[in-house]
Amino acid sequence: MKKLLLILFLGLIITGLAAAQVARGGTLYVAVRTLDLKSSTGFFASNRGRLNYGDQVTVLQVSGRFVEICSVANPSLTGWTPSANMSVRQIVTGTSSTATTREVALAGKGFDQDVENAYRNQNRELNYSAVNEIERITVNEDQLRRFLEEGRLSMGDN
Numbered sequence: 001m002k003k004l005l006l007i008l009f010l011g012l013i014i015t016g017l018a019a020a021q022v023a024r025g026g027t028l029y030v031a032v033r034t035l036d037l038k039s040s041t042g043f044f045a046s047n048r049g050r051l052n053y054g055d056q057v058t059v060l061q062v063s064g065r066f067v068e069i070c071s072v073a074n075p076s077l078t079g080w081t082p083s084a085n086m087s088v089r090q091i092v093t094g095t096s097s098t099a100t101t102r103e104v105a106l107a108g109k110g111f112d113q114d115v116e117n118a119y120r121n122q123n124r125e126l127n128y129s130a131v132n133e134i135e136r137i138t139v140n141e142d143q144l145r146r147f148l149e150e151g152r153l154s155m156g157d158n
Contacts, residue, residue: 022088037077044141049074
């Protein structure tokens, strides 16, 4: 239990430090495979463009857990995204044929095959095939919007 609390505490400290570095004019890097930039912070806001894993951006403004960013490679490409999609550490992408994009993305967040294997050995009762199956599920924005409308659920707009 003490280990879990220590890990959670360290995670909060690291998250706080990363959030403190997200300031206007700061440099961030895309930490997800693909990132759709939105016209506002609302989930269903229109898309302005797409960035890829490792792309460098400049922070234009911060609003709560969202950041408005500008692509360094294409300054006309700006938009909003949750700050959780970004990294303050530079992400180096390579052309290695031995690592998938997903593996590179996880490694950028501190995960690699050794970490996963150690976790599996400590938690043998966990069903990883179910996780892999769930990761293959995709839902496009139109399907999600219909689901929310039919269930009379919040659209997630601010």
